[in-house]
Amino acid sequence: xxxxxxxxxxxxxxxxxxxxxxxxxxxxxxxxxxxxxxxxxxxxxxxxxxxxxxxxxxxxxxxxxxxxxxxxxxxxxxxxxx
Amino acid sequence: xxxxxxxxxxxxxxxxxxxxxxxxxxxxxxxxxxxxxxxxxxxxxxxxxxxxxxxxxxxxxxxxxxxxxxxxxxxxxxxxxxxxxxxxxxxxxxxxxxxxxxxxxxxxxxxxxxxxxxxxxxxxxxxxxxxxxxxxxxxxxxxxxxxxxxxxxxxxxxxxxxxxxxxxxxxxxxxxxxxxxxxxxxxxxxxxxxxxxxxxxxxxxxxxxxxxxxxxxxxxxxxxxxxxxxxxxxxxxxxxxxxxxxxxxxxxxxxxxxxxxxxxxxxxxxxxxxxxxxxxxxxxxxxxxxxxxxxxxxxxxxxxxxxxxxxxxxxxxxxxxxxxxxxxxxxxxxxxxxxxxxxxxxxxxxxxxxxxxxxxxxxxxxxxxxxxxxxxxxxxxxxxxxxxxxxxxxxxxxxxxxxxxxxxxxxxxxxxxxxxxxxxxxxxxxxxxxxxxxxxxxxxxxxxxxxxxxxxxxxxxxxxxxxxxxxxxxxxxxxxxxxxxxxxxxxxxxxxxxxxxxxxxxxxxxxxxxxxxxxxxxxxxxxxxxxxxxxxxxxxxxxxxxxxxxxxxxxxxxxxxxxxxxxxxxxxxxxxxxxxxxxxxxxxxxxxxxxxxxxxxxxxxxxxxxxxxxxxxxxxxxxxxxxxxxxxxxxxxxxxxxxxxxxxxxxxxxxxxxxxxxxxxxxxxxxxxxxxxxxxxxxxxxxxxxxxxxxxxxxxxxxxxxxxxxxxxxxxxxxxxxxxxxxxxxxxxxxxxxxxxxxxxxxxxxxxxxxxxxxxxxxxxxxxxxxxxxxxxxxxxxxxxxxxxxxxxxxxxxxxxxxxxxxxxxxxxxxxxxxxxxxxxxxxxxxxxxxxxxxxxxxxxxxxxxxxxxxxxxxxxxxxxxxxxxxxxxxxxxx
Numbered sequence: 019x020x021x022x023x024x025x026x027x028x029x030x031x032x033x034x035x036x037x038x039x040x041x042x043x044x045x046x047x048x049x050x051x052x053x054x055x056x057x058x059x060x061x062x063x064x065x066x067x068x069x070x071x072x073x074x075x076x077x078x079x080x081x082x083x084x085x086x087x088x089x090x091x092x093x094x095x096x097x098x099x100x
Numbered sequence: 101x102x103x104x105x106x107x108x109x110x111x112x113x114x115x116x117x118x119x120x121x122x123x124x125x126x127x128x129x130x131x132x133x134x135x136x137x138x139x140x141x142x143x144x145x146x147x148x149x150x151x152x153x154x155x156x157x158x159x160x161x162x163x164x165x166x167x168x169x170x171x172x173x174x175x176x177x178x179x180x181x182x183x184x185x186x187x188x189x190x191x192x193x194x195x196x197x198x199x200x201x202x203x204x205x206x207x208x209x210x211x212x213x214x215x216x217x218x219x220x221x222x223x224x225x226x227x228x229x230x231x232x233x234x235x236x237x238x239x240x241x242x243x244x245x246x247x248x249x250x251x252x253x254x255x256x257x258x259x260x261x262x263x264x265x266x267x268x269x270x271x272x273x274x275x276x277x278x279x280x281x282x283x284x285x286x287x288x289x290x291x292x293x294x295x296x297x298x299x300x301x302x303x304x305x306x307x308x309x310x311x312x313x314x315x316x317x318x319x320x321x322x323x324x325x326x327x328x329x330x331x332x333x334x335x336x337x338x339x340x341x342x343x344x345x346x347x348x349x350x351x352x353x354x355x356x357x358x359x360x361x362x363x364x365x366x367x368x369x370x371x372x373x374x375x376x377x378x379x380x381x382x383x384x385x386x387x388x389x390x391x392x393x394x395x396x397x398x399x400x401x402x403x404x405x406x407x408x409x410x411x412x413x414x415x416x417x418x419x420x421x422x423x424x425x426x427x428x429x430x431x432x433x434x435x436x437x438x439x440x441x442x443x444x445x446x447x448x449x450x451x452x453x454x455x456x457x458x459x460x461x462x463x464x465x466x467x468x469x470x471x472x473x474x475x476x477x478x479x480x481x482x483x484x485x486x487x488x489x490x491x492x493x494x495x496x497x498x499x500x501x502x503x504x505x506x507x508x509x510x511x512x513x514x515x516x517x518x519x520x521x522x523x524x525x526x527x528x529x530x531x532x533x534x535x536x537x538x539x540x541x542x543x544x545x546x547x548x549x550x551x552x553x554x555x556x557x558x559x560x561x562x563x564x565x566x567x568x569x570x571x572x573x574x575x576x577x578x579x580x581x582x583x584x585x586x587x588x589x590x591x592x593x594x595x596x597x598x599x600x601x602x603x604x605x606x607x608x609x610x611x612x613x614x615x616x617x618x619x620x621x622x623x624x625x626x627x628x629x630x631x632x633x634x635x636x637x638x639x640x641x642x643x644x645x646x647x648x649x650x651x652x653x654x655x656x657x658x659x660x661x662x663x664x665x666x667x668x669x670x671x672x673x674x675x676x677x678x679x680x681x682x683x684x685x686x687x688x689x690x691x692x693x694x695x696x697x698x699x700x701x702x703x704x705x706x707x708x709x710x711x712x713x714x715x716x717x718x719x720x721x722x723x724x725x726x727x728x729x730x731x732x733x734x735x736x737x738x739x740x741x742x743x744x745x746x747x748x749x750x751x752x753x754x755x756x757x758x759x760x761x762x763x764x765x766x767x768x769x770x771x772x773x774x775x776x777x778x779x780x781x782x783x784x785x786x787x788x789x790x791x792x793x794x795x796x797x798x799x800x801x802x803x804x805x806x807x808x809x810x811x812x813x814x815x816x817x818x819x820x821x822x823x824x825x826x827x828x829x830x831x832x833x834x835x836x837x838x839x840x841x842x843x844x845x846x847x848x849x850x851x852x853x854x855x856x857x858x859x860x861x862x863x864x865x866x867x868x869x870x871x872x873x874x875x876x877x878x879x880x881x882x883x884x885x886x887x888x889x890x891x892x893x894x895x896x897x898x899x900x901x902x903x904x905x906x907x908x909x910x911x912x913x914x915x916x917x918x919x920x921x922x923x924x925x926x927x928x929x930x931x932x933x934x935x936x937x938x939x940x941x942x943x944x945x946x947x948x949x950x951x952x953x954x955x956x957x958x959x960x961x962x963x964x965x966x967x968x969x970x971x972x973x974x975x976x977x978x979x
Contacts, residue, residue, distance in 0.1 A: 032354030035361055041436030053352035075237070075266055076432045078146040078326070078356055 024086040026061040028070070029054050031080040041073055054082055061086070103461055103483075103490040108383065108417035110187050112167040112232065115156045118304040118411050119149075120296060125285060126157040132283025133163060133230065133260050138252055139276055140230075140262040141269075144287040146429035147326025147356065150264045151234055153290065158230060163260070165230040166190050171382070175241035176494035181211045184231075188218060191229050195221055197662075198669050198705060212250050213706035223256035235428070236265040241494075245270050252276075291323030305332040309341065316349045326429055330359035333411065337366050360433055363412070370398050375412075379434035380446040383417060383425045391453040392446045444470045451475065461486075468499060473507045477514060484517045489587070493521040509538075512546040516553045523557050523564075531561050549588070552580030556592040559599075571599035586623020590616045594632050597639075602789055604824030606643050613639065626660060626670045631711075637677040638714070644827030646681060646864040653678035672701030676715040683718050684828075686867035686894065688725070695719050709742070713751050717758060725871060729766055736762065757796045761872070764796075764803050767940030772800045787816035790829040798836050799874065802843070805943060811840035831857050831866060835873035842880060843943060854884040862888035870895050875941045918959055925952045930969035 028045075034055045039047045045059035061067050074081055129140055142150045158165045168187040174180040182199070189195045196217055222229070239245065249271050252261055263269060276282035292300060297318040301307045309317075321327030331348065338344045344362075351358060364372050377393050378384050384392075389400035404424055407414045413427035425431070435443065451466035464483045467476035480499055487496035500508060500518045508514055515538055522531035535558050542551075556577035563569040574596040581588045597612030617632035633656045640649035653674045660671025667674070675698030682691035695715045702711040716739050723732035736759045743752040756779075760772045776797050787794060794817060801810035814836035821829035834857045841850035854877070861869065870877060878896070885892040918926065921942075928938045935949045942949075953965065962968045 030354070032357070033352045034354050035357040037361070037437035038354065038357050038433060040439075049352070055354070076146065076428070077436065078429050078433075079354065080145075 023060050023062050023089075025089060026059060026067065026070075027085045027087075028057040028074070029082040029084070030057065030074065031055075031082055034079075038077060038079075041077060042070075103486050103492060104459070105183070105186055108423050109169045109171070109183060110167055110190060111169075111416075111418050112155050112158065112165065113151060113415045113417070115152050115159065116411060116415070117409070119152045119156065120292075120300045120304055121156060122153055122296070125153055125289065126160055128285070128289075129154075129157045129283060130161055133161070133228065135280075136257050137283050138255050138261060138281045139271075140260060140283040140285075141273065142262070142264045142285045142290075143266070143268050144285070144290050145266055146432075147324060147427070148287055148290040149325035150290065152325075153285070154232060154234075154262060154264060158232070161230070163228040163230050164191055165232055165262075167232045167234065169234045170236060170238050172238050173495050173498075175239060175244055176492050176498070177211055177241065177243040177247060178491040178493065179495050180239075180244045180247065181214065182490070182492075185218065188222070188231065191227075192221055192225065210706050210709075211247055213703055213708065215247060215251055216254070217704050219251065219254050219256060219259075222259045225258045228258050228260070230260045230262050232262040232264070234264045236263045236269055237267045239269070290325070292318065292325060292328055293323060294318050297323065297328055300328055301332050301335075305329075305336060307332060307335055307341070309335070309345075313341065313345050316345055320349050321355055324355060326427070327355045327359060329411065330356065330363055334359060334362040334366060356429070356433060360430070371403065374398055374403055375407075376434055376438055377442070377446055379426055379431045380438060380443045381450055383423050385423050387457075388450060388453050392449045444472075448472055448475075451479075455479065464499060468502045473503055477503055477507050477511050481511060481513055484514060485587070488517060488520060493525050497521040497525070509541050512538075512542050512550045515542070516550045516557075519554060519557050523561055528561055528564050531557070532565065535561070548580035549582060549585065552577040552592075553588055555580070556588070556595065560595065569595065569599040571596060571603075574599055584619070584622075586619050586625065590620035590623070590625060590628045590632060593619070594628070594635060597632075597635060601639065604826075606639065606824065606826070610636065610639055627705075627707075630656060630660065630670055630673050634674065634677050634711075637674070637681075641677070641681055641684065642826045642828050644825075644860070644864065644866075646684060646866060650678065650681050653681070669701045669704045672697055673705075673707070673711055674698070675701065676711060680714055680718045683722055684868045685865045686871075688722060691718065692722060695722070713739070713743075713754070717754065720758060720762070721868070721872070724762055724765065729762065732762055733759070753793060757793045760796050760800070764799055765874070765940075767936050769800070769803055772796075773804070776800055784813075787813070787820050790817055790820040790824065790826065790833070795832055795836070802836070802839055802874070802876075803940065803943060805843075805945070807840050807843045811837060811844065814840055827860060827866065828869060831861055831869040832873065834860075835869065835877050838880065839874060839876045842876060850880065851883055854880055855887045858884045858887040858892060862891035865891070867891075867895055876943060918956060922952055922956050922959075925949060926956055926968060926972050929953065929965045930972060 029050075031054055033049045033053065034047060036047075039045075039055075039057075042057050042059075045057040048056040048058065050056055061070060071081070071084075132140055142154060144150055166187040168183055170180075174183060185196050185199055196214070199214070233248070239248075248261075248263075248269070252271060255261060273282060273284075277284070294315060298311075298314045301309055301314060301317070317328060317331050321331065335341050335344060348358065348362075364375070367375070374389070374393050378389050381388065381392070386401035386404055389404065393400065404414060405421075408416065408421075408424070413430040414424045415427060417423040417425060426434070447466045447470035451463045451470060451472065454460070454463035454466060460479055460483050464476055464479035467473075467479055470476075476499075480503070484496050484500065487493070487499075497518065500514055500521070503514070508518065515534075519531055519534050519538070522528075522534060535554065538554065542554075554577075555573045559570050559573040559577070574592055577592050578589070578596055581592060583589070593612045593616035597609040597616065600612075601609040613632045613636035617629040617636065620626070620629035620632060633652060637649045637652040637656075640646070640652060656674035657667045657671055657678075660674070661667045675694040679691045679694030679696075679698055682688075682694060695718055698715045699708070699712050699719075702708045702715075716735065720732045720735050720739070723729075723735060736755060740752070740755045740759070743755050756775060760775050763769075763772045779793060780797060784794075794813065798810050798813035798817065801807070801813065814833050818830065818833035818837060821833050834853050838850045838853035838857065841847075841853060857870070858881075861867070870881065881892055881896055924942065925938055928941060933941065935946055935953070938944075939946045939949045953968075956968055957963060960968050960971050962971055
């Protein structure tokens, strides 16, 4: 369970419009060439993470993958999610 | 005021015009229902057409249905339950009529037990019925999940639960699947196949597309209903469908995002603006739309109709087409594109509109959403008392906790209600901390009612945390709470009466109970009234006014009866004291019947823990009186478990004392001795109050032949009972004295005490105290016959006296005559009692019995008790 702020990367199917991306304030939005969207940003704790997942659910978004790295900084390479 | 029930939550939205019939899926649902599966689960992401599918199925099903659209506030179990009942009342209008009375209680009952009432009612329905819970993913409260699971485990074959959700609920789905009790439709089932997509686009939306176009739309949307519909809407107004489809297929854009942009782009600016602003609201009607969209040139009513006709995701919430909401998915997408300031502005306007139209609860919610704390607090001051009366403590607590603490503290009434909700949802430690905080911050000009409420609640909290119920704070709180405050006063009067009663202030307590029930009746709080009436009845019985006590109960049964003349469940609670009093009078069959009736009512109302204990205790005594000792002990064991669970200290102590009484009667001294050593270690403090544990201890001493100790204890108890003047206590103590005196050889004093008890008890027929006083009293009782012959005969069951033959001790046939004690023992042995039983009956040790028996055998010249009995009968030494 996440106890501290973690840098989180969420990969979502399809490119998000800037309107929908506004639902994820504080996140960097990256449209990947393969056709997915990568949201990256700090997630404070487990409760915040679940809040985020429920927001994805309510907007009908399809979650492809989710990764967390300790610390608030993004990993050097956004890279491919596992 | 009670919180209004939102009727829109029970309305199954009609399948929108242009929605597709899905007969294969309907058939799967209908077959599952007919096969008696308990649950139909439709679990798929937003926009998969779950609601439309189910409303379409139900419109074509042989089953009736009750619909409930859930929202986040239904995480309050009381609110969820209330709406559940109201939904089911569409099927069975008379369902759970007593519900408001129960939810109005300070301590809400366990809802599971109330559910049983619903389940039993549903089992009797003629027509099969589906109970639909839409948007179940909004439920996250474990308490509500537990209720649904409880329901699911017990649904009768006539009722099927239908759950629509975006995520699998935490119910035992695997088990249901394995037992074939589940019909399940998931995203893969709900996706439109090519044929369905074609029918939707061509037949329902009036498009004319080549097969390849349908194929590519289906591929691109993956059969997602919302996607296909949005695509269809765009295509309806598109000049170049082929180009649209090509662009759509060629982009990586998120399906709904892309299509929504397309649809919005196809609308004129005012309509787009209208959608964006109104989408902030959970539900809306034309007037409310006009409020939040005033500058627009669009007439709201027409715009709504237009949106519905264009199938732009507005969903009607009632038959009259007054209230609407947007499709949740679209509303969420539209909202995410709206900035915070706009959203708050819209909520603020909506709050004002709701307030003017009288829906204060909705106004308060909108004000909270707008973070307009001062306005919200002002509204909550009116809404929160109503929520308290409706039993929706958790919702109300949620609203109060959404306020910033400084705002809450500057409104003492809201702060006090927060304490109320904490206390009556059992969060005692938090309540204590809250009281401490309030003490230092409440302004001196806090209204007396609020100060009184806090004082009373604090006294209650201290008791719940293990302290005594203190009368002084309750008295002061009563001074501060208004004379006609039918909400607080009945509760505090009842508590105050209970608090002063142990000190013997009978008249004052009686007055409190009477005032409490009258005020509660005036304020239409029947349960509070019944609680006060029952307390009054018990008090009357204790103080020697058994006839009046019975009359109070009979009056309750008359006053609280339904249309059929039968007492309502609330009224039937009066059977609990009534059954106890019938037992006191010795009317066992009638007592048994009333006790059962009372316990059933308490269970039905979910109030077993609060109300049923005296009745259960009386049933134990009754079973023991009828000779079913193992049954009585088993019942006690059950009660002890309940007391342990409910954590009620007083009940626990009473159950233990009752068990020891039974053990003593069975001659099982050891457990009682151990209990006494635990309960009363060291020397006894002086007795100031009559106490049942002490009474049991005194009786134990008598059985242990520690007669002087017993006498001292009974005498102290008698003095304590004199101070309160309570007859039942006086009888118990006086009879104990009589037994102890007799054993100590002070026969005349013993007889005097016994006569006194008979004189006190006879006029109103207090019989049970004599039975509970033990076998010695039963044996001595005939000697006090002349004090009240009929009464004594009714206890001894003696036929109008034919005096026993004179003491046969001088029987000539015996060389050495039998002594009085020996004759007594011989008679008991001949009657089939074991040595142990004889020892108990005569308050002597087992060794003494054996010693006497040996002497008897010697004198009679026999070798066994059978021979002894036979010879003794022959010689008419015994009857």
